[in-house]
Amino acid sequence: xxxxxxxxxxxxxxxxxxxxxxxxxxxxxxxxxxxxxxxxxxxxxxxxxxxxxxxxxxxxxxxxxxxxxxxxxxxxxxxxxxxxxxxxxxxxxxxxxxxxxxxxxxxxxxxxxxxxxxxxxxxxxxxxxxxxxxxxxxxxxxxxxxxxxxxxxxxxxxxxxxxxxxxxxxxxxxxxxxxxxxxxxxxxxxxxxxxxxxxxxxxxxxxxxxxxxxxxxxxxxxxxxxxxxxxxxxxxxxxxxxxxxxxxxxxxxxxxxxxxxxxxxxxxxxxxxxxxxxxxxxxxxxxxxxxxxxxxxxxxxxxxxxxxxxxxxxxxxxxxxxxxxxxxxxxxxxxxxxxxxxxxxxxxxxxxxxxxxxxxxxxxxxxxxxxxxxxxxxxxxxxxxxxxxxxxxxxxxxxxxxxxxxxxxxxxxxxxxxxxxxxxxxxxxxxxxxxxxxxxxxxxxxxxxxxxxxxxxxxxxxxxxxxxxxxxxxxxxxxxxxxxxxxxxxxxxxxxxxxxxxxxxxxxxxxxxxxxxxxxxxxxxxxxxxxxxxxxxxxxxxxxxxxxxxxxxxxxxxxxxxxxxxxxxxxxxxxxxxxxxxxxxxxxxxxxxxxxxxxxxxxxxxxxxxxxxxxxxxxxxxxxxxxxxxxxxxxxxxxxxxxxxxxxxxxxxxxxxxxxxxxxxxxxxxxxxxxxxxxxxxxxxxxxxxxxxxxxxxxxxxxxxxxxxxxxxxxxxxxxxxxxxxxxxxxxxxxxxxxxxx
Amino acid sequence: xxxxxxxxxxxxxxxxxxxxxxxxxxxxxxxxxxxxxxxxxxxxxxxxxxxxxxxxxxxxxxxxxxxxxxxxxxxxxxxxxxxxxxxxxxxxxxxxxxxxxxxxxxxxxxxxxxxxxxxxxxxxxxxxxxxxxxxxxxxxxxxxxxxxxxxxxxxxxxxxxxxxxxxxxxxxxxxxxxxxxxxxxxxxxxxxxxxxxxxxxxxxxxxxxxxxxxxxxxxxxxxxxxxxxxxxxxxxxxxxxxxxxxxx
Numbered sequence: 001x002x003x004x005x006x007x008x009x010x011x012x013x014x015x016x017x018x019x020x021x022x023x024x025x026x027x028x029x030x031x032x033x034x035x036x037x038x039x040x041x042x043x044x045x046x047x048x049x050x051x052x053x054x055x056x057x058x059x060x061x062x063x064x065x066x067x068x069x070x071x072x073x074x075x076x077x078x079x080x081x082x083x084x085x086x087x088x089x090x091x092x093x094x095x096x097x098x099x100x101x102x103x104x105x106x107x108x109x110x111x112x113x114x115x116x117x118x119x120x121x122x123x124x125x126x127x128x129x130x131x132x133x134x135x136x137x138x139x140x141x142x143x144x145x146x147x148x149x150x151x152x153x154x155x156x157x158x159x160x161x162x163x164x165x166x167x168x169x170x171x172x173x174x175x176x177x178x179x180x181x182x183x184x185x186x187x188x189x190x191x192x193x194x195x196x197x198x199x200x201x202x203x204x205x206x207x208x209x210x211x212x213x214x215x216x217x218x219x220x221x222x223x224x225x226x227x228x229x230x231x232x233x234x235x236x237x238x239x240x241x242x243x244x245x246x247x248x249x250x251x252x253x254x255x256x257x258x259x260x261x262x263x264x265x266x267x268x269x270x271x272x273x274x275x276x277x278x279x280x281x282x283x284x285x286x287x288x289x290x291x292x293x294x295x296x297x298x299x300x301x302x303x304x305x306x307x308x309x310x311x312x313x314x315x316x317x318x319x320x321x322x323x324x325x326x327x328x329x330x331x332x333x334x335x336x337x338x339x340x341x342x343x344x345x346x347x348x349x350x351x352x353x354x355x356x357x358x359x360x361x362x363x364x365x366x367x368x369x370x371x372x373x374x375x376x377x378x379x380x381x382x383x384x385x386x387x388x389x390x391x392x393x394x395x396x397x398x399x400x401x402x403x404x405x406x407x408x409x410x411x412x413x414x415x416x417x418x419x420x421x422x423x424x425x426x427x428x429x430x431x432x433x434x435x436x437x438x439x440x441x442x443x444x445x446x447x448x449x450x451x452x453x454x455x456x457x458x459x460x461x462x463x464x465x466x467x468x469x470x471x472x473x474x475x476x477x478x479x480x481x482x483x484x485x486x487x488x489x490x491x492x493x494x495x496x497x498x499x500x501x502x503x504x505x506x507x508x509x510x511x512x513x514x515x516x517x518x519x520x521x522x523x524x525x526x527x528x529x530x531x532x533x534x535x536x537x538x539x540x541x542x543x544x545x546x547x548x549x550x551x552x553x554x555x556x557x558x559x560x561x562x563x564x565x566x567x568x569x570x571x572x573x574x575x576x577x578x579x580x581x582x583x584x585x586x587x588x589x590x591x592x593x594x595x596x597x598x599x600x601x602x603x604x605x606x607x608x609x610x611x612x613x614x615x616x617x618x619x620x621x622x623x624x625x626x627x628x629x630x631x632x633x634x635x636x637x638x639x640x641x642x643x644x645x646x647x648x649x650x651x652x653x654x655x656x657x658x659x660x661x662x663x664x665x666x667x668x669x670x671x672x673x674x675x676x677x678x679x680x681x682x683x684x685x686x687x688x689x690x691x692x693x694x695x696x697x698x699x700x701x702x703x704x705x706x707x708x709x710x711x712x713x714x715x716x717x718x719x720x721x722x723x724x725x726x727x728x729x730x731x732x733x734x735x736x737x738x739x740x741x742x
Numbered sequence: 743x744x745x746x747x748x749x750x751x752x753x754x755x756x757x758x759x760x761x762x763x764x765x766x767x768x769x770x771x772x773x774x775x776x777x778x779x780x781x782x783x784x785x786x787x788x789x790x791x792x793x794x795x796x797x798x799x800x801x802x803x804x805x806x807x808x809x810x811x812x813x814x815x816x817x818x819x820x821x822x823x824x825x826x827x828x829x830x831x832x833x834x835x836x837x838x839x840x841x842x843x844x845x846x847x848x849x850x851x852x853x854x855x856x857x858x859x860x861x862x863x864x865x866x867x868x869x870x871x872x873x874x875x876x877x878x879x880x881x882x883x884x885x886x887x888x889x890x891x892x893x894x895x896x897x898x899x900x901x902x903x904x905x906x907x908x909x910x911x912x913x914x915x916x917x918x919x920x921x922x923x924x925x926x927x928x929x930x931x932x933x934x935x936x937x938x939x940x941x942x943x944x945x946x947x948x949x950x951x952x953x954x955x956x957x958x959x960x961x962x963x964x965x966x967x968x969x970x971x972x973x974x975x976x977x978x979x980x981x982x983x984x985x986x987x988x989x990x
Contacts, residue, residue: 217887249871603787
């Protein structure tokens with residue numbers, strides 16, 4: 001055919017000119033490029049693009065303004081667009097959905113998507129993508145997709161339903177989340193999250209999730225930290241379990257239809273990139289130990305957070321950073337690694353052999369009051385067991401959160417509550433033998449509820465015994481399973497004596513950098529849920545993790561991924577025989593084989609525990625320059641020691657948990673270093689990141705919006721230091737101001 | 743404290759397994775049962791030996807990964823407790839403790855104390871869902887009020903963690919408690935009514951295909967269930983099953 005008569009499709013032309021399809025569409029809409037519609041599809045004659053070409057057919061940049069130059073939302077130095085749509089905040093998401101490309105139902109059948117992880121984000125994404133018609137391959141390292149760690153979330157899920165009529169709205173949820181995140185999240189992403197929050201509740205109820213209800217049969221709500229409304233939906237202290245089982249059931253329906261192929265006891269070890277696009281993964285079958293190649297048109301990482309870099313955390317034993325770290329090493333930027341949430345209400349550490357920490361839901365702070373004794377003499381007597389906490393008189397107790405933050409009291413955000421506990425314990429008021437515990441006391445609530453009940457039932461409101469009994473029943477209804485769990489672990493009865501709690505690592509706000517479409521800096525590779533960075537800024541509010549996981553999986557990714565996959569409808573099956581798969585498989589094999597061949601003497605946990613101690617002591621609740629520098633050099637040394645002396649028994653092609661653990665710890669060691677570097681680089685205090693050098697006279701965090709109002713996105717460099725890119729944050733709807741809960 | 747451990751070791755599902763003896767000194771009361779096994783494994787690794795393989799993940803009693811038959815009881819002696827939340831203060835110094843995998847035809851051993859419970863997933867895949875697509879237009883969550891009692895009962899059934907203790911403690915290796923918990927949850931809710939009959943038929947059918955035994959109403963499942971799932975659910979499933987068959 002004569003070249004001059006050739007007609008391009010948008011996709012072909014975009015590829016020919018090496019620009020995005022969106023750019024081409026914009027030029028068509030503005031009339032700069034002529035196009036005819038043939039059968040509903042744009043067809044572009046070559047002559048209409050001639051004017052943009054040099055004689056050698058390369059593009060004339062000045063005449064053909066690409067999207068990247070048009071976009072003033074990202075800083076000049078940030079090499080990727082965040083793709084936040086134009087227009088007013090409340091219309092961005094609906095406009096975006098209207099404008100992005102779709103894949104027809106017939107073509108979806110031709111497209112495969114890999115989803116790594118089956119927590120709330122992964123399970124909901126797998127189910128929805130399969131419902132839409134894509135062929136989904138789902139991976140999890142657990143023996144069943146139902147066991148992902150979302151299952152352990154206790155307290156609840158936020159949604160701007162305003163069922164309580166207490167003035168809640170999408171804007172308020174959006175505002176609370178941005179403020180709670182200490183103004184370090186991307187505004188447009190957060191607004192979208194608040195918008196879809198209401199759909200999540202509708203969807204889950206339709207799936208048969210048994211949320212708590214009141215006596216009228218309608219949904220009940222409770223309040224969580226950092227907000228002034230009741231917008232949290234819950235199912236006793238097992239909300240995560242019920243939501244995950246809901247998503248699991250949606251997945252099961254698609255497994256039954258043959259649209260999801262489930263790979264349990266499989267761990268992703270490498271990402272495969274073909275022609276610059278994510279096209280598959282190398283996974284290890286944890287039962288046989290065999291390495292497997294899996295191809296797809298897009299890869300979604302939903303592998304959760306990296307809290308286990310601290311060894312002791314509330315994460316599950318198997319939770320790891322490997323999938324996220326592997327894509328980072330293949331080109332995905334890693335954002336804000338130092339933003340870690342230390343949860344204020346966990347059961348304190350009891351001994352050297354402890355393997356993990358247990359969270360007591362934040363919902364307990366609705367009714368529990370946090371205190372330590374006012375006098376050190378009382379503290380001493382308590383530790384020596386000469387006094388019981390219930391012996392301490394009201395006036396000798398320091399309800400320090402109520403004292404310092406009268407407006408929010410015990411319901412201040414998590415970072416604030418954690419630091420306040422640390423402050424009291426560091427000052428010598430900790431109430432257990434390690435000096436690292438404070439009280440969470442339910443007595444006032446028991447009396448309050450008891451009186452209420454007695455009043456309703458017409459019983460004697462002055463009978464102390466009766467009031468206590470009635471009150472305890474209400475507390476049991478609300479928090480029964482949490483109280484039982486506490487008693488099992490500590491052997492103390494929290495109905496009779498206050499709980500002891502202390503902060504512990506719980507959640508990581510940082511994660512893989514993604515644009516508005518949740519795509520990483522690798523085309524075709526997405527990150528959702530806790531694995532990405534975008535919604536919680538420097539601190540996450542309670543009951544927002546479940547919301548974000550399900551929002552990403554049910555309502556965001558399934559739409560935005562179509563925009564990318566629409567250019568893949570003619571690609572056809574990806575072959576796993578491509579050389580790129582062979583190289584990636586060899587990389588994975590070599591890494592594992594190194595550990596098997598290594599003739600070391602120390603078990604993997606030895607190194608993991610050491611890393612955890614460095615992280616907790618030097619990159620924990622408060623950080624300073626000297627200790628961060630020490631942490632970096634200590635981690636470097638530990639890494640050398642690890643590769644020299646780690647001992648992994650057994651074989652590679654066999655069930656071998658130590659080998660799996662070795663691979664994960666190797667990645668934690670690398671992440672730990674970047675974590676410390678990021679914390680060192682960020683010379684301000686914000687949210688969960690508290691730099692001792694940057695605080696007010698009263699010890700509150702001092703943020704620096706002039707110099708640090710950006711997302712730190714780190715690029716991996718083989719054999720050299722990582723490179724920092726800054727995505728400047730623009731706040732259009734919310735005014736930046738200092739966060740006060742006083 | 744010091745324990746005499748007798749632990750089932752088995753290389754894989756093709757080889758034969760046997761009980762191995764380990765004497766473990768220095769066990770602390772505050773350790774969980776799994777931390778005690780970690781401690782044993784650390785000792786084995788330091789001696790250059792292969793550690794004991796066991797399933798575990800959340801260690802908060804909710805993921806359902808951990809299993810273990812401890813002294814002949816699923817999840818050990820403490821009622822309403824998963825192995826990960828069982829603490830060593832419940833054992834005596836010098837005690838002999840037998841640790842075996844959950845045993846059932848439908849739970850083949852993978853290695854040591856790890857068994858394959860994917861049969862549970864397949865029962866769920868056969869019908870444990872409400873067919874509703876994800877969309878922003880499902881009806882408002884409060885448009886169908888559900889009596890609190892039904893919602894609470896559905897919730898109680900839904901708290902099953904799928905650990906398999908019911909199967910392991912049943913002399914018939916029956917999965918009736920597990921299957922009925924899910925059937926109950928959905929049959930108690932208005933959302934579950936549409937597929938009520940097909941669900942119970944498909945799930946029971948799959949349960950039988952997997953090789954689980956029948957129920958003879960001994961109640962061992964409820965007694966050893968770490969989440970206290972009631973055998974009333976089995977009665978409810980039997981009713982649902984008969985009704986569905988009649989209507990078929």
